[in-house]
Amino acid sequence: MEKFKTISSTNQKAKELAKKGAGPWTVIMAEEQKAGYGKEKVFWFSPKGGLYFSVILPKSQIEDLQTLTILAAFIVAKTIKDNFSLEPLIKLPNDVLINQMKVAGVLTENIIGKEIKASVMGIGLNTNIDAFPKELENIATSLKMELGKEVDNEKILEQILRGLKEQLKTISQ
Amino acid sequence: MKNNMQTEIKIKDKTYRIDIAEMEEDLLRVKVNNRNYFFTKNKSGELISVDPNLYAAGAVSEENGIIYEALAEKEIKSPIAGVISSVDVKKGSKVKSGQKVATLIAMKMENEIIAETAGIIKEVRVKEKQFVNSGEILITLE
Numbered sequence: 001m002e003k004f005k006t007i008s009s010t011n012q013k014a015k016e017l018a019k020k021g022a023g024p025w026t027v028i029m030a031e032e033q034k035a036g037y038g039k040e041k042v043f044w045f046s047p048k049g050g051l052y053f054s055v056i057l058p059k060s061q062i063e064d065l066q067t068l069t070i071l072a073a074f075i076v077a078k079t080i081k082d083n084f085s086l087e088p089l090i091k092l093p094n095d096v097l098i099n100q101m102k103v104a105g106v107l108t109e110n111i112i113g114k115e116i117k118a119s120v121m122g123i124g125l126n127t128n129i130d131a132f133p134k135e136l137e138n139i140a141t142s143l144k145m146e147l148g149k150e151v152d153n154e155k156i157l158e159q160i161l162r163g164l165k166e167q168l169k170t171i172s173q
Numbered sequence: 174m175k176n177n178m179q180t181e182i183k184i185k186d187k188t189y190r191i192d193i194a195e196m197e198e199d200l201l202r203v204k205v206n207n208r209n210y211f212f213t214k215n216k217s218g219e220l221i222s223v224d225p226n227l228y229a230a231g232a233v234s235e236e237n238g239i240i241y242e243a244l245a246e247k248e249i250k251s252p253i254a255g256v257i258s259s260v261d262v263k264k265g266s267k268v269k270s271g272q273k274v275a276t277l278i279a280m281k282m283e284n285e286i287i288a289e290t291a292g293i294i295k296e297v298r299v300k301e302k303q304f305v306n307s308g309e310i311l312i313t314l315e
Contacts, residue, residue, distance in 0.1 A: 015285070019271065040258055040278070062253060066280040093281040108282040112252045113271075113289040 001027045007052075008035040011109055011122035014054035018118035019111065024058035027161065036124060038105045039094060045136055049128035049144070051153045055164065057119040062110070065119050067171050068164070069093060069108040072121060075163035076104045079156055086146055101141035102126075123160065127151050247295075249288060249312040251305040255279025260301060262312065266294045274312050275299065286311065 007013055007030035014028045030053070033046035046052050057065065070093045077088040077096045080103070089097045096104040104125040111117040128150050129142035143151045177194035192204035201212040201220065211223040259276040262268060268288045277284045292314035299311045 039283070062280060062282075065282060069281050110282055110284045111273075111287055112277075112284050113287050115252075117287065 001029060004028070004030040006030065006032050006034060009033055009037060009122075010052050010054035011037070011107060011120055014056055014120035014122070015109060015111060015118065018056045018120055022056055024056055025161075025165070026056040027053055027157075028055075029053040029157065033124075038107050038124070044105060044124050045129075045132060045140065046124060047129060049130065050142070051123075051125040051127045051156060053157060054120050054122040055161070057108075057121055058168070059116060060119065060168070062116060064168070064171050065108055065110065065116075068168055069106055069121065071167045071171070072106040072108075072123065072160075072164060073104075075160055075167065076106070076123060076125060079159045079163065080104075080143065082159075083156070084143065084147055084151070086143070096125075098141055098143075098146055101139055103141055103143065103146075121164070125156065125160075127153050127156065247290075247292070247314045248310045249274055249286060249314070251277060251286070251307055251309045251311055253277070253279045253284070254307045255284065255305065257299045257301055257303045257305060257311070258283070260297055260299060262294050262297065264294055264297055268292060268294060268314070277305070288312075288314070290314065 010028045010030050010033060014026070017026060017028065032048045033044070033052050036044035036046035036052060038044045057068070060068070073090045073092070073094060073096055077090050080086055080088045080096070080098070086098055088103065091097050094106045095102055104123065106121065106123050108119060108121045110119045126140060126142035128144045130144065131137070132140045177192060179190070179192045182189050182191060190206055194202045194204070196202050199214045203210045203212065212220050213223055215221050255277045256279070257275055258278045261276070262274045268274060268291060270288060270291045272288050273285045274288050275286045277286055295313045295315040297312050299305060305311065
């Protein structure tokens with residue numbers, strides 16, 4: 001696990017490390033991202049308080065990586081549901097919503113030459129965020145805003161990682 | 174490394190240390206006083222020197238021994254069907270091995286397509302937002 005106070009993007013860092021040979025399940029976590037992004041490089045608001053991490057995935061078939069991406073959204077939703085009295089919904093394939101507002105996103109990126117060289121999965125979860133900027137306030141929410149209290153980022157991270165490992169084992173067998 | 178041979182030759186009062194190594198079946202490295210020169214076989218089996226431009230572009234590099242890639246794949250193909258979301262090189266750009274050349278969105282994931290060999294871009298056959306099939310040639314290298 002590599003922890004950063006500030007980073008441009010955990011996925012970017014994970015790709016860099018994967019290229020340098022970092023092993024599977026290396027986790028890159030940051031307290032805040034200055035240039036966090038989601039699908040098609042759309043900016044992901046990542047202030048302090050949220051949970052932002054990327055995982056270097058074991059070399060897998062591309063179909064399994066696709067399945068895992070979809071399952072990751074389920075794992076995030078299930079983690080929220082198991083720990084809090086909230087009803088998350090999945091917006092396939094990459095987002096998790098609460099009350100129709102985005103609370104988490106998943107982005108899997110592969111580096112491919114003649115074959116898959118590396119795969120990383122980034123998850124951004126709006127946990128302890130107090131407020132969103134105007135352009136996002138009607139489309140994004142956080143667990144803290146929904147619950148009225150702070151949540152334990154480390155515990156949530158641990159549960160999501162465990163879920164990913166279990167699911168990948170199941171689908172790649 | 175398969176075979177190698179070292180020798181010294183003297184021309185007038187200058188001594189040259191020569192190390193000839195067969196790196197792969199069709200690749201010969203000739204080291205003259207610690208400077209590397211590479212030779213390969215052409216289609217008719219004649220020994221030809223490796224283009225110095227490829228050498229400069231990093232196609233032949235020393236890292237964990239010698240990695241030789243110069244005469245490998247000249248076509249970068251789409252590994253899967255999807256939509257090109259960015260093209261990161263232009264005709265004439267020099268690329269290194271491992272450099273990103275395009276991004277392909279496929280199967281709900283973003284895929285960085287990298288050049289496996291160094292070279293100079295000869296042709297870019299795709300544009301942003303274009304749908305490509307698996308195996309389609311995206312970019313060719315000189």
